[in-house]
Structures are given as structure tokens and as C-alpha cells.
Amino acid sequence: MRKHLYTAALCLAAGLLPAAGAATELTRGAMLANSCAGCHGTDGHSPGAIPSIADKSSAFIETAMKEFRSGARHGTVMGRHASAYTDEEIRLIAEFFGGESQ
Numbered sequence: 001m002r003k004h005l006y007t008a009a010l011c012l013a014a015g016l017l018p019a020a021g022a023a024t025e026l027t028r029g030a031m032l033a034n035s036c037a038g039c040h041g042t043d044g045h046s047p048g049a050i051p052s053i054a055d056k057s058s059a060f061i062e063t064a065m066k067e068f069r070s071g072a073r074h075g076t077v078m079g080r081h082a083s084a085y086t087d088e089e090i091r092l093i094a095e096f097f098g099g100e101s102q
Helices: 002-040 058-070 078-082 087-098
Strands: none
Touching: 002 087, 058 078, 058 087
């Protein structure tokens, strides 16, 4: 009986691991997106002349960030900001603002 309980608990815990990983990724994406909020707003709606990103897809945001990082797209400060992120971090930010993980 004890062996069955242990096996059941182990299977249940293993089933929760992917969900925990997704939650961690969501939390990390939200954390990374905080650095964008000062200019683009916490929900992607920017005040003033700064472009809003709330209505953009994650694919658009990811491509734009990578273009800023490489210098293919020009902006006042975005090249410097984007250069600090890895491809994975850019993907998480893009998914956060693109709505896929909200």
C-alpha cells in the first residue's frame, strides 16, 4: 500500500512539473517586461510619442526587438535596450506583451 501511495504521489508531482515550468516562464516574462513598462506602460499602452506595443503580435515584437539589437531597425534607445537581452528573453517579453502568456 505504501509503495502505491509513493508511486501515485510521484506521478502526480511529475504531472505538475510542466505547469510549474510554464508558470515560471510567465513570471520571468512579466519580470523582464517590467523594464519596458517605464516607456511602453505596464500593459503596452504608451503615453505620449512613445510607440504603443499593446496591439502588436508577439511575432512583431520579437522581430522588432531582434532588429533593434542587430541595428537593422533604428530607434533612439531601443538598440541599447534590446542588446541586453538573449533570444529567449526577447521571446518571453514578446509573448508577455503579445498576449500569449497573459
